[in-house]
Amino acid sequence: MESIAGVLSLTDAQNKLLQEYRQFTETEIAPFANEWDRAGKLPRSVLTGMAEAGYLGTLIPVEYGGSAFSLVAFGLLNEAIGVGCSSVRSVLTVHSMVCQAITRWGSAAQRERWLPRLAGGQWVGAFALSEPDAGSDAAQIAATARPDAEHYVLDGTKKWITYGQAADVFLVFAGNEGRLSAFVVERDTPGLTVEPLDDMFGTRAAMLAELHFDRCRIPRAAMLGRPGFGLVAVAGAALDIGRYSVAWGSVGLAQACLESSLRYARQRRQFGVPVFDHQLIQRLITNMATTVSAARLLCLQAGELKEAGAPASVAAVWMAKYFASTGAFQVAADTVQIQGANGCHPAGSAQRLLRDAKVMEIIEGSTQIQQAMIAQLIPHAA
Ligand SMILES: Cc1cc2nc3c(=O)[nH]c(=O)nc-3n(C[C@H](O)[C@H](O)[C@H](O)COP(=O)(O)OP(=O)(O)OC[C@H]3O[C@@H](n4cnc5c(N)ncnc54)[C@H](O)[C@@H]3O)c2cc1C
Numbered sequence: 001m002e003s004i005a006g007v008l009s010l011t012d013a014q015n016k017l018l019q020e021y022r023q024f025t026e027t028e029i030a031p032f033a034n035e036w037d038r039a040g041k042l043p044r045s046v047l048t049g050m051a052e053a054g055y056l057g058t059l060i061p062v063e064y065g066g067s068a069f070s071l072v073a074f075g076l077l078n079e080a081i082g083v084g085c086s087s088v089r090s091v092l093t094v095h096s097m098v099c100q101a102i103t104r105w106g107s108a109a110q111r112e113r114w115l116p117r118l119a120g121g122q123w124v125g126a127f128a129l130s131e132p133d134a135g136s137d138a139a140q141i142a143a144t145a146r147p148d149a150e151h152y153v154l155d156g157t158k159k160w161i162t163y164g165q166a167a168d169v170f171l172v173f174a175g176n177e178g179r180l181s182a183f184v185v186e187r188d189t190p191g192l193t194v195e196p197l198d199d200m201f202g203t204r205a206a207m208l209a210e211l212h213f214d215r216c217r218i219p220r221a222a223m224l225g226r227p228g229f230g231l232v233a234v235a236g237a238a239l240d241i242g243r244y245s246v247a248w249g250s251v252g253l254a255q256a257c258l259e260s261s262l263r264y265a266r267q268r269r270q271f272g273v274p275v276f277d278h279q280l281i282q283r284l285i286t287n288m289a290t291t292v293s294a295a296r297l298l299c300l301q302a303g304e305l306k307e308a309g310a311p312a313s314v315a316a317v318w319m320a321k322y323f324a325s326t327g328a329f330q331v332a333a334d335t336v337q338i339q340g341a342n343g344c345h346p347a348g349s350a351q352r353l354l355r356d357a358k359v360m361e362i363i364e365g366s367t368q369i370q371q372a373m374i375a376q377l378i379p380h381a382a
Pocket of ligand 1 (some may be wrong): 128365
């Protein structure tokens with residue numbers, strides 16, 4: 001792995017950005033997160049507000065209406081939104097994956113058609129790779145895209161699609177004459193029906209859906225990249241960004257847990273003192289604070305390496321996501337522990353944070369896939 005000399009903590013400028021993004025979260029997102037979680041829905045206005053702040057166009061060049069954030073700034077935004085609500089952060093993740101894919105692989109005409117609307121929030125994107133029988137092993141995709149005279153005819157089912165209930169445009173992966181390819185499918189295309197998947201365990205407000213494609217005719221111009229580029233090139237790069245976003249989002253989730261635990265432990269009294277004064281509680285909080293700091297540094301390392309275009313960024317992103325998501329789950333479990341019965345009740349955030357943290361260990365490469373992959377990605381000793 002390349003040297004990361006100098007990357008020891010957030011710079012003053014990065015800290016300032018993080019505070020700016022957190023301010024947005026604290027007014028527009030965090031106060032409503034429990035309510036959205038209970039309702040299992042997000043109001044579109046939260047995404048409109050994010051678009052107005054430039055947060056939906058972060059990976060889109062300025063010439064297409066984007067805000068062209070650095071990758072570290074994009075990461076910090078994901079941390080800040082993750083502090084407030086992992087459902088919103090999940091929508092930001094998949095939307096950003098679609099933006100990144102179209103920016104990187106789209107023709108000029110494709111970029112012109114989709115990017116300005118995605119940057120402006122008129123359209124929100126969703127990422128449709130998983131199927132009922134294709135999860136970690138995405139190569140098992142059964143959806144097909146058969147060419148006819150002027151179209152591709154799309155058939156198949158996509159499952160667990162974040163924001164599928166309300167997204168306007170889907171990045172869909174399907175087999176095309178034996179090769180997996182990527183297609184951009186607009187929501188109003190005849191033959192596409194959307195079935196809500198409600199009452200999920202975590203990120204309940206992320207509005208998941210199952211997508212059914214039944215002889216859904218999409219224009220030839222809807223293919224992104226070349227035939228056969230779908231899985232390794234288009235999905236590979238999008239998943240790298242998604243993993244990076246989830247890693248930072250997990251830092252935010254863990255940071256929210258730390259802040260909530262500190263507040264609670266100082267105010268809750270048992271045995272005549274704040275529970276904070278009990279050393280076993282201090283131990284939990286020490287471990288939380290250390291996990292948050294370490295996860296943030298791994299994310300920062302990944303961001304700096306990505307920004308530099310370093311090949312080592314791939315492993316760095318996997319490590320950041322692995323550490324941050326598993327760490328966030330432990331931190332969230334300890335947050336519920338510190339808050340006792342109050343931590344289990346929906347009036348507080350602790351139980352939501354724990355449910356959301358479990359999802360971080362499943363999406364964008366499950367913990368087990370991370371454990372197998374990272375060993376394969378690190379350089380071998382001679
Ligand atoms: C809230 C939520 C949102 C999601 N959003 C999206 C989305 O927007 N778009 C999308 O395309 N998909 C989405 N998904 C699906 C997600 O990508 C898959 O859940 C993920 O890829 C894991 O697949 P699976 O759930 O089918 O588990 P499986 O792949 O069936 O795995 C089951 C278990 O086996 C383990 N396992 C699998 N393979 C191995 C192996 N080789 N070695 C060791 N253990 C293994 C896994 O870690 C897991 O514990 C979402 C899922 C959730 C829960």
